[in-house]
Amino acid sequence: MEQKRLSTNCEQFATIKNTKPRLAVYNILLNAQTPLSAKEIFAQLNGESDIWLSSVYRALDIFEKNNLVSKSVLPNGKAIYELTTGEHNHYAICTECNGKTKIDACPVSYCELKGFTPTSHKLEIYGVCENCRQKKQ
Amino acid sequence: MEQKRLSTNCEQFATIKNTKPRLAVYNILLNAQTPLSAKEIFAQLNGESDIWLSSVYRALDIFEKNNLVSKSVLPNGKAIYELTTGEHNHYAICTECNGKTKIDACPVSYCELKGFTPTSHKLEIYGVCENCRQKKQ
DNA sequence: CTTTTAATTGCAATTTATTCGCAATTCGTA
C-alpha cells in the first residue's frame, strides 16, 4: 500500500512530524470507503495500539489545516473526515439510514458574489436512498 | 407587529399548541436580522420571562419539523435557526472573520442521482470577504 | 551515533451544545 509522506513544506504551517498516531490515522483514512468520524477511526485503532481519542482529533486537525484531510459536519452536528482528493467531494446523504453516496458531477456553479472571493464550497444533498424508499412502501 | 399563527393542520404532525415559550421564540426569530443559535435566542429571553433553554430547543425542534424554521449546522458543529422563507438559504462564509452573507441565487442544480430521491440540500461557500481581503493586503 | 529541543502524545479532566425524564402545568376542545 502506498505510503504518502506526511511532511510538507507549506510555508504557512509548521512541518508535520511523522508520528505513530498520525500514520495510523492516515492509513485508516487511506483504506476507508466512506468518510469516518473520529470515533470510528479510534474504534479501528483499538486493540492494536495505545493511541488515544484526543490524539486522533489532534491528528485530524493538523491534517485538515494542511489540506490532507477534509472535514465535513453533518446535520446532526457531528464531523466526518476523509482524505482530500483534489476533486470535489459531494455526498447524497440518506436521511433514513445515514448512508452516504458520492456524487460524481459537481452541481454547483458559482454565481456572482459581490466582493467575495470563493475558495471552496461544501454541498450535501439529503433525501431517501433506493433501499429505504422500498422499505417504506 | 404581525403575529403569525403557529397552529397548522399539517396531517403528518400533531397540532402545534400556542404556548408562551413558542410564541416568544417565534417572535425573536421574526425580528432577527441573522440566523440565531438556541443560546442567542435564550439570551434575548432572559429577564423577561422564566422560559428555559430546553424549551427553546423544543420549540425550535417542533418548528423545524413543521417547516416554520430552518436549521443549519455550521462547520463548528453548532446549529443556528431562522424562519423558513420558502427560498433556499445559502451562505457565503468568510474563513477570516466567520461572517455570513446570504447568497441570493441558488447555484445548485440536481444532477441525476440514480435511485436517490433528494428532499433538500445544504451548500456553504467558503472564501474571503471584501473586508478581510483588503485587510490582508 | 549522540545530543538537543520543539513538537507531540498519553492521559484525565473539562467544557459545552443538546437531549432527556418526570411531575406539575397549560392549552384547546368538548
Add this chain to the structure above:
DNA sequence: TACGAATTGCGAATAAATTGCAATTAAAAG
C-alpha cells in the same frame, strides 16, 4: 368548565470535542 393530551420547568445526563501538563519522541544539527 372540565378533561385529556401536549407541553413546560427544572435538573440531571449525554456525548463530542477541547484542553492542560508532564513525559515522550521525532528529526535536525553536530
